[in-house]
Amino acid sequence: MKNYLILPAILFSVAIGYSQKNKNAYELASPNGQNKIKFELVKNAPKYAVSHGKTEVITPSEMGFLLKGNEDLSSNFEIKGAKTSSFDETWEQVWGEKKNIRNNYNQLVVDLQQKTGNKRKLQIQFRAFDDGVAFRYVYPKQNVKDSIFIMDEKTTFNLKEDGKAWWIPANRENRDEYLFKDAPVSTLDTVLTPLTIESKSGLALSFHEANLIDFASMTLVNNKGTELKSDLVPWPDGVKVRVKDTFTSSWRTIQIGENPGELITSYLVLNLNEPNKLKNTNSYFKPYKYLGIWWGMHIGKYTFWESDKQGATTKHAEEYIDFTAKEGFHHLLIEGWNKGWTPGWYENRMHMFSFTKSADNFDLEKVVEYGKKKNIELIGYHETGSNLINYLKEVDEGFALYKKLGIHTVKIGHVGSKLNMKQMHFGQFGVNYFRYILEKAAQYDLAVLYHESIKDTGERRTFPNMVSREAARGQEYNAWSEGNPPNHLSIIPFTRLLSGPMDFTPGIFDVEVKQGYPGKRIQGTVGQQLALYVTIYSPIQMLADLPENYEGKPALQFLKDVPTDWEDTKILEGKIGEYITTARKDRNSADWYLGTLTNEKPRNVEVSLSFLDPSATYEAQIYVDAEGTDQTHNPEAVAISKKTVKASDKLQLKLGGAGGGAVRFKKL
Numbered sequence: 314m315k316n317y318l319i320l321p322a323i324l325f326s327v328a329i330g331y332s333q334k335n336k337n338a339y340e341l342a343s344p345n346g347q348n349k350i351k352f353e354l355v356k357n358a359p360k361y362a363v364s365h366g367k368t369e370v371i372t373p374s375e376m377g378f379l380l381k382g383n384e385d386l387s388s389n390f391e392i393k394g395a396k397t398s399s400f401d402e403t404w405e406q407v408w409g410e411k412k413n414i415r416n417n418y419n420q421l422v423v424d425l426q427q428k429t430g431n432k433r434k435l436q437i438q439f440r441a442f443d444d445g446v447a448f449r450y451v452y453p454k455q456n457v458k459d460s461i462f463i464m465d466e467k468t469t470f471n472l473k474e475d476g477k478a479w480w481i482p483a484n485r486e487n488r489d490e491y492l493f494k495d496a497p498v499s500t501l502d503t504v505l506t507p508l509t510i511e512s513k514s515g516l517a518l519s520f521h522e523a524n525l526i527d528f529a530s531m532t533l534v535n536n537k538g539t540e541l542k543s544d545l546v547p548w549p550d551g552v553k554v555r556v557k558d559t560f561t562s563s564w565r566t567i568q569i570g571e572n573p574g575e576l577i578t579s580y581l582v583l584n585l586n587e588p589n590k591l592k593n594t595n596s597y598f599k600p601y602k603y604l605g606i607w608w609g610m611h612i613g614k615y616t617f618w619e620s621d622k623q624g625a626t627t628k629h630a631e632e633y634i635d636f637t638a639k640e641g642f643h644h645l646l647i648e649g650w651n652k653g654w655t656p657g658w659y660e661n662r663m664h665m666f667s668f669t670k671s672a673d674n675f676d677l678e679k680v681v682e683y684g685k686k687k688n689i690e691l692i693g694y695h696e697t698g699s700n701l702i703n704y705l706k707e708v709d710e711g712f713a714l715y716k717k718l719g720i721h722t723v724k725i726g727h728v729g730s731k732l733n734m735k736q737m738h739f740g741q742f743g744v745n746y747f748r749y750i751l752e753k754a755a756q757y758d759l760a761v762l763y764h765e766s767i768k769d770t771g772e773r774r775t776f777p778n779m780v781s782r783e784a785a786r787g788q789e790y791n792a793w794s795e796g797n798p799p800n801h802l803s804i805i806p807f808t809r810l811l812s813g814p815m816d817f818t819p820g821i822f823d824v825e826v827k828q829g830y831p832g833k834r835i836q837g838t839v840g841q842q843l844a845l846y847v848t849i850y851s852p853i854q855m856l857a858d859l860p861e862n863y864e865g866k867p868a869l870q871f872l873k874d875v876p877t878d879w880e881d882t883k884i885l886e887g888k889i890g891e892y893i894t895t896a897r898k899d900r901n902s903a904d905w906y907l908g909t910l911t912n913e914k915p916r917n918v919e920v921s922l923s924f925l926d927p928s929a930t931y932e933a934q935i936y937v938d939a940e941g942t943d944q945t946h947n948p949e950a951v952a953i954s955k956k957t958v959k960a961s962d963k964l965q966l967k968l969g970g971a972g973g974g975a976v977r978f979k980k981l
Contacts, residue, residue: 339395341421343441348569350439350446352423358388359425359437363446365569368514369473374540376437378450381462381552386433390425393434397421407589407777408600410850412880412900416584418442431457444579445568447523452560463545463554466531468565470520472498472539476512479808479889480504483532483544488738488765490786492797493804495890503534503544505768507811509576509889517570519811523585525563525770526748529553530739546739554741563770573807574884577895582812586774591755594777597721598760600852600878603692604637605646606630608821608857611792612829618654619673625649626674631683636860638687641873645684646692646724646855650675653696659728664698668711681718692722693759699729701746708750712757721758722780722853725750727765739767748772751779762816762853769813781816781851785809788818788857791835792826799836799944799971800890800912806848807889818857819845822866824948828859837910838948839868840938841973846875847908848895853877868951871936874977875906883924892916892968896924903929903980909966910973915943918966922978925960930981933958937966937974944971957981 338353351362355373363371377387401417421439426432436451452461475498481491483503498510507521520541522531529545536542543565545553554560564585570576606624609615615624623629625647637645653666671677684691693715697704715723727738736742747767754761755778763782773779785805790797809815819842824835835842846854854877856863863869880900885907887893894909905925909918925931932955939950946969958964958978966974 337392339421339423341397341419341439341441343443343446344399344401344417344419345443347443348441348446350421350441350448352421352437352439354390354392357390357428359390359423361439361448363567365516368516370512370516370518370569371567372471372473374469374471375467377435377467378463379465379467381464384430386427386435387467389427389429390435391428392423393426394424395421404588406774407594408852408878410879410882410897411578411580414580414583418584433457440585442581442584444570444575445566445581447564447566447581447585449564450562454559461554461556461558461560462552463560464551465553466543466545468543469536470533470541470567472510472512472541474513475499475539476510476518478504479509479804489768489784490790492786492801493808498539498541499535501533501535501541503532505532507808508533509573509808509811511573511889515571517573517576519566519568519576521566521568521582521770521812523564523566523582523771524587525744525772526561527556527741527745528560528562529741530744530767531563531565532739546737548740548742549735568811573889574887576811577806577884578882582771583774586771588774589777590775591777593758594760597758598778598780600876601644602642602854602856602872602877603644603646604633604642604856604860605648605692606633607646607648607818607855608792609859610648611789612826612833613793614828614859616656617649618656618658623649623672623674625672627676627680630675630680633860634680634684634687634689637689640863640869642856643688644690644692644722646694647680648694648696650677650694658698661698662734663700663703665700665703666696666698668695668704668707669714678718681720685719691718691720692724692762693720694724694726696726696728699727699732699734699765701733708753712754712759715759716757722760722762723754724762724764727763729765738765743767751776754778764816771813773813781814781853783816784812785815785817787816788821791821792829792833796833796836798913802837802841802845802848802910803887803893803912804890806893806895807887810850814851815849816851816853816855817845817849818855819849820854820856820872821858821862822868822949823858823862837944837971838938838942838969838973839951840936840942840968840975841910841971843868843871843936843951843975844908844910844973846872847897847906847975848893848910850882851877867953868936871934871975871977875975876901885920885924892918894918894920905931905978907976907978908973909968911968911971913944913970915970915972916968918968920964920966922958922960922962922964925958925978926980927960929959931958931978932956932981933964934977934979935966935974936976938969938972940967941969942972943969
């Protein structure tokens with residue numbers, strides 16, 4: 314069902330919460346009146362402010378750009394026109410964490426023109442939603458005939474008060490695979506978005522961007538005190554953005570919640586992207602779970618390259634296919650299948666891979682045919698090593714091979730500190746590259762899973778073949794580094810996952826990693842691993858462990874049952890860095906699923922089941938840490954039980970330190 318409502322503000326100013334206090338100031342309110350944006354020209358310079366109810370969130374803050382030649386596109390303006398409108402629709406996700414999403418906002422569009430010099434025009438578009446606000450810049454075609462070189466963006470976010478921020482550094486050499494830290498906003502340096510803040514007023518805020526196309530990614534730098542400033546990721550020569558004639562920035566977004574859980578169920582970023590441009594995605598992609606020849610390489614049992622411990626062999630592939638089919642799954646990832654893998658390849662600058670030739674001891678066509686007999690589809694894998702010169706020469710041939718073989722998903726890696734040894738992953742070059750490959754994949758009926766990529770800005774709405782990405786510190790760090798501390802899993806739902814789905818690769822049952830490197834392990838329990846299938850959203854979820862670690866384990870049943878496509882999502886409770894409890898309703902049945910996990914502290918969780926259908930009865934199939942279990946005491950023990958419940962009931966779950974649990978509510 315779609316319902317469109319577009320009202321001219323001149324006639325319906327009260328209905329859309331719009332007012333003009335003077336000829337150079339405008340105020341726009343969200344549909345429920347809670348979030349307000351004030352725009353004003355102050356001494357001919359554009360400024361904006363944001364409030365939520367009676368609480369000031371952003372005090373007057375700067376807007377605009379600095380162009381090449383020190384030309385200022387942030388002052389000397391006059392208002393040439395302003396229009397307001399209201400919009401309301403409900404649209405359906407092809408797949409997602411919520412089936413039907415309401416897109417309801419009020420909009421103010423201000424047309425500015427500089428009074429002297431080149432008399433450049435600049436349009437600023439504001440949208441006020443019930444769950445936040447957003448704005449973007451549009452530089453229209455005009456009489457100035459030259460290329461545009463943006464040297465700096467002057468946008469600031471001048472927070473009214475300090476707060477606690479959960480952040481990772483904007484280290485442009487190593488992308489975004491860091492552990493989140495918390496610190497006062499006033500102490501930050503340069504950070505990546507999404508940036509989550511709990512303000513002293515009690516509001517939960519997330520700063521990010523949406524619909525990033527042909528522009529540089531925005532990072533945030535502490536300008537002074539609690540003022541954050543947009544800091545665009547540059548080209549190697551220092552230019553931030555290069556365009557001809559016109560540009561449209563990504564939306565600068567501020568999501569606002571009364572509590573952190575409301576940030577997770579905000580779909581503002583998705584709503585700021587264009588509607589689905591792919592009409593046939595359902596013909597080649599439906600959400601699924603998959604196994605893989607992958608974890609064995611990370612823990613050192615196998616190698617990515619040809620050796621006596623080679624992971625990707627025809628023999629191993631057939632064994633994995635047999636297990637995958639036996640347990641009722643239908644997809645298998647095989648990394649290292651192609652030519653080019655060598656020891657230390659990631660240290661070899663501009664490493665060369667083939668994307669069509671099989672490695673020794675591996676026959677791609679034979680493995681694909683064997684899989685088809687067992688109803689198992691392979692997931693393709695392309696590791697570029699960030700050598701995009703090589704990749705772009707071969708990408709059509711590589712994608713065509715997958716289409717010929719009936720492969721419909723490709724995982725694409727970009728290990729390397731810079732693309733082509735010089736371009737930042739988050740710069741305009743990288744932004745355009747990742748969008749180009751996504752659109753190219755759609756031409757070959759391929760869904761894309763990116764690793765070492767730019768951040769998600771909601772493009773999955775427009776291109777639903779963009780199914781998931783890494784773009785954070787995932788499970789693999791537990792295999793060969795100091796590991797992820799227990800609180801990591803109670804932070805990322807409120808931070809990284811606000812941008813979109815994540816391929817975290819959960820499901821390790823041998824949490825002590827007995828076949829891996831000495832001293833490396835998962836800092837948590839199997840109960841916690843089960844919870845991740847609900848607390849971390851992705852339309853594709855891996856069962857990341859080795860097949861032998863699942864064999865005969867009763868808890869595997871939950872991984873068989875839990876879906877990856879949802880009708881609705883509710884955050885029942887959560888505190889950033891401490892715990893989270895998430896409930897999701899299956900899109901294709903009447904069942905609900907729950908995941909709950911804690912940091913290093915044991916926790917007794919009381920769950921109100923009011924989200925269930927009040928007229929129904931359910932069988933709660935409970936998987937939770939066994940008595941006495943935590944990350945260092947019998948961490949693989951899972952207590953499995955069943956009980957009959959109704960919406961009026963409360964469920965008690967006892968979590969061990971770094972523990973968790975999962976529940977299937979099967980409607981009777």
